[in-house]
Amino acid sequence: MVSHAAHLLPAQGPIGVFIHHNTLHAFQDRTFEQAVVEAGRIFGAEPYMPESAYRAALRSGRIQDADLGRVLSSEGASGALWRVLLAPGLRELPPETIEWEIEENGLLERFRDDLPTAAREALCGEPPRALFDFWIERQAPAEPLVRSPGRPRDGVLAATGKDLDDAVNPLLIKLAGAYLDQGLAYWPMPNREEGFWRSAMTLLAQPGTALPELRALPRWIKRWSPLDAEGAIEAALQALGAENCEELIQQELLALPGWAGLMRRLEDDPGLAPHEPVPARLMDFLAVRLVLTVAGVEVATGGPGAWRMPAGAAPSRAADLARAARYFDAAQLMGLSPRTLAQWSEPEVEEFRSAVDQFSGGERRRVWHAAYEWRHARQILVPLRSHAVQGPLPEPERVAAQVFFCIDEREESIRRHLEEADPEIETFGAAGFFGVAMNYRGIDDAHGVSLCPVVIEPRHAVHEQAAAGHESADGRRRELRRMWARIARESFVSSRTLVRGWLGTTLLGLFSLFPLAARVLSPRRYAQWMDWLNGSVLPEPRTELAFMRAGEAGHLAAEGLLTGFTLTEQVDRVASVLSPAGLRKRMARLVVVLGHGSASLNNPHESAHDCGACGGRRGGPNARIFAAMANHPGVRAGLAERGITIPDGTWFVGGYHDTCSDGIDLYDLDYVPDTHRGDLDRVRASLDLARAASANERARRFEACSSSRDTAEGLRHVQERAEHLAEPRPEYGHCTNSVCFVGRRQLTRGIFLDRRAFLASYDATEDPDDSDLARILGAVIPVCAGISLEYYFSFVDNERYGCGTKLPHNVTGLVGVMNGYESDLRTGLPWQMVEIHEPVRILFVVETEPARVLATIHANPALKEFLENRWIRLASVDPADATAIHYYAGGGIWERIEGEDEPLRRSPSSIDWYLGRMEHLPLARIQPRLRNAA
């Protein structure tokens, strides 16, 4: 029973590692449209954007009349009525305000002034009040309100006006917070190893004063604390006299879903606890909650079972008025005058009423949303087709270098700018762990962490260690860092204690003014200065990765991990990236592989900006090890056997891209052969141009930065953001995601995609058996859909599905954030991360024949569920003819994209296209040679 309720809880773990996932994962076996409604009912959340947002989209042209028409006709709906119910649309006239609307706001004095012309003419001179009276007389009797049995708190609230949650939640939050704390508190909670139930009971049995609302607590604790959690739950349910235990448990758990969810998450996977694993159990949490509830109910009502909900109230007059007002409004929109209606037969009236009722707010928003997404698909696919019709941009005659990026949509701009800066550089996209799933420990890290998608359990451990001859520098570095850590820790702790805090704040307190002023007034300079200080004090040992394992068996390290990779395993990993990307021959002299991550301040959600393919961590080491493997002669020989030729003249370099400050670090440059220095310099120069240009493009979204042609200014601006203590939006993250292209770069090269498209390299012409396709889709669909859906839900209901505004967030126990002083643990994304998002399900555009992609997806049950339950959208581009684009309409039906309703504009460069504009921009064809060609 508990586990059934548990799957409704948020699946977010401790916030230090943030994994994007479908907020409604528990509902994924239903269609998207059913799921949003059902979940909306359970969580009290919104399924779609509000109607006003869609209406605004219609006015601005983001939705077109044709889109609504298309969706309505596919529904086979009563066209004209539904159309006007959408726009101009029914007004919101809820029972709470209807009397005021009638008496004070003149609802019945005049017709609406935004009626369609025909309706206005039909109603000209008619009395509005008569129309309203008609509906008052002719409405069906209201159905009685059905009240859910609710939980004890609801019953007590309805009967006595006292809110049990005010007494139960604060205590439960304090206990759960202390229990799950990962090292913030000076004293850890005693007896944590015995589980939450036991340690909470032991504590609450101590002498103390409970709130008067819980003064019966000691008695119940005495009675139940000898039981185990399961026994206590059973006893409590009995005492409460619960009729529907399942419903009650579900509602009690959903009263604080964040805390309950974290308990459950840590129960399932104790390894998620970043520092101090605790034996968390959802049962324990529920048991404590029920004991507190029982005590509260008893105090409030005199007995633990006396909390029944009062019977449902009879429908009020206001509800009748509001219903009549709805028909009144609909009739106006249709131009139905009282005289016309008077001639209608009863069944006709009945039919009209049910048509209006049937097209309720939820249904209307579903239709709106379908139109909204359809237009989005056309905004992508129609220009894509035009681009293909105009022909791909000319290929460079020779390829100077190739650069691999993560498929992440935030890398789209830097790829484009890199190609603009140097058209002889070719770019590719691969999932940012570059096939290397590993448990990695860097030289500055305390423990190893998994660097791979969360669905993979890494089996190989890789350590970064000092190269021969650099051990002493390494030792010195460790020593200095430990010393710094001791000082930092000591000043953190002691400034808060009594005696040390007294001495510290009195004697040294005023010196804090310098860092305070510097960090607030000039964060970038402060960071540069600290970097310089670090660099001049801390020695930088030359390091290398221990990733070679001799012999197939190898030896097992302590954690049950294999140390490093054997030659064959390395060949597998390198092939798994190069082969799907279609890079089997024609390698350039230099191949750069860039992982990515993001570092920022004022951002408990920092990890959400890291690489999803690295499990919410930073992917630099993956790129570095990938390059080292690909440079290994043995690996190259093994690859040659599989038809992947890396010429002797090719060198791989790994690197790391920080998507917040747009810094790029390349690794192991001293190993680059002298013959490749020239190539390296050229690529580095181009990367420098590209990252500044990309930073400048990102800056266009930020009001705080004035838009400029000087890309260095944009770069400075994003660098400052990364170091700013006050900045709530260090970067916009995945905020603009909406599309995922799986195909050759040829398909999208030269198109301005506005950082809205994931780009995975895939060459269908080199993949006769679709095995590469299966592998790629198996990786990108869950990851990209997870990101897209998390943004969708956090946007459409930021309070319920997201975690609201960041500004009052309060980091608790190093596991999550609360709102202000004491609240539920907030899960999902904050408003500042999603505010410019367009909530659409992600559109996958796969460059292969429709039948092939469909067969591949259907062969994988998880992917099939995503597609056929409409959690994602799909389109296909024919690899032989890029103008043949099909959109998947569901049920095996494809629809060919035609038409010219979304023009593809041309621009000589990206900056010419975006400069001075902040909104989402349509696709554009960036044709750098436009000037020369003329």
Next chain:
Amino acid sequence: MAESLLAALVLAPGLAFSGLGLAWLAGYTPHERLIARLTAAVYSFCVVAAAAGWAIGSNTAAVRTPVWYWFQAGSYHFEISLLADRLSWPLIELTAVLVGLTGVFSVRYLHRDRGYFRFFLLLHLFAFAALLTLAAGTFDLLAAGWELVGVSSVLLIAFFDERREPVRNAVRLFAYYRVSGLGLLLAIYLLHRLEHTTEAAKLFRGPWPDDAALMSASAATLVGLLLVMAAAGKAAQFPFSGWLPRAMEGPTPSSAIFYGAISVHLGAYLLLRAEPVLRASGVAAWTCTVVGLLTAALATLVHRASVDAKTSLAYAGMAQLGIIFAEIGLGFPRLALVHVMGHAVVRTLQFLRAPSMLHDYHRVHAAAGGELGRTGAHYHHLLPERFRLALYRAALERGYLDAWLSRYVTGPVLSFGEALESWETGERQGTAGEPSRLAGEPEG
């Protein structure tokens, strides 16, 4: 010269507040950028003016502006005069600097928030009120600043007014302020009755902190106790401590400037200003010391079990404020002043860094090689288990202050009110009607 600087720097935030407020009333909400520039300009001016005024005025014992009269009632005149001496100058400068830095911080932090304008409006009001409190020449004027600080503080806690908890916690703070504020008003009333003035210059002779109160010991005791009560409310001292963690509902920078930096330290300022009174009365001084030590002990206990960034900072700060009270009570005003200043700066920085706590913690954790020394181990060894558990529960439940308050103060008051209400309803319904009582309500 110093006088005009003093007056100008106190008035500048006030003008910013009234300018913005009037513009808003006239239907014009200024653009974010304008507000940001205004904020930077006002506090740059305040910082410079305070520094200049301090430098010029340092050769005299105190800088005093001429006396104005606001209103008159009978023989009473509300005097407006500003005073800055060795006590106020450093605190005025500190306030200007910290409000300025927090203002600059907030320009970024609140960017695009729908309450941006409201936040800055209240920040200016607060700065004006705090500077007025620090520079007030009479206790009457000080009380005006004192209450304005309270108002802006309450409104900023309720900043996110779409949720229930912030508003409820704001009302709670308001109640605490009202009760403790009574102490200040009564003290002022007594000063008028007994000493016929509340002007600091007339009440105390000599330059701070070697000034002396010219009043009888019993008057000093009465006034001193009332002032300690007022100060304890503002500084979240025992028994008024419960509001401080609840005040963390507002945006982070407002928590920093109010509960880390300036507002909580105004309690200490009041006592430092009235320090001669405490010196003249052993009872008041000891009360102040005991309140401080009790708070320090309680707060440091609660802090040890706090698991969230802001509660932890709230109690850590409260503990230091307790020590500051003790320093004042024991007669170390210079030490207390230095402590106030150091503490305010440290806490401001810590509050502003609170949202980056995860980032910072992980960096330190990694640099330490994954081994951060365990805290609180010596208590573990020193105390027997039963005692330790009881102490931990007390810490977790914030010293039971909320429970005691609602059991012994608000509970009885509310029951009394309910009893009165049901008696009145019963009276009105005539003797036949039973007093209406909700089913199952606990007996008062």
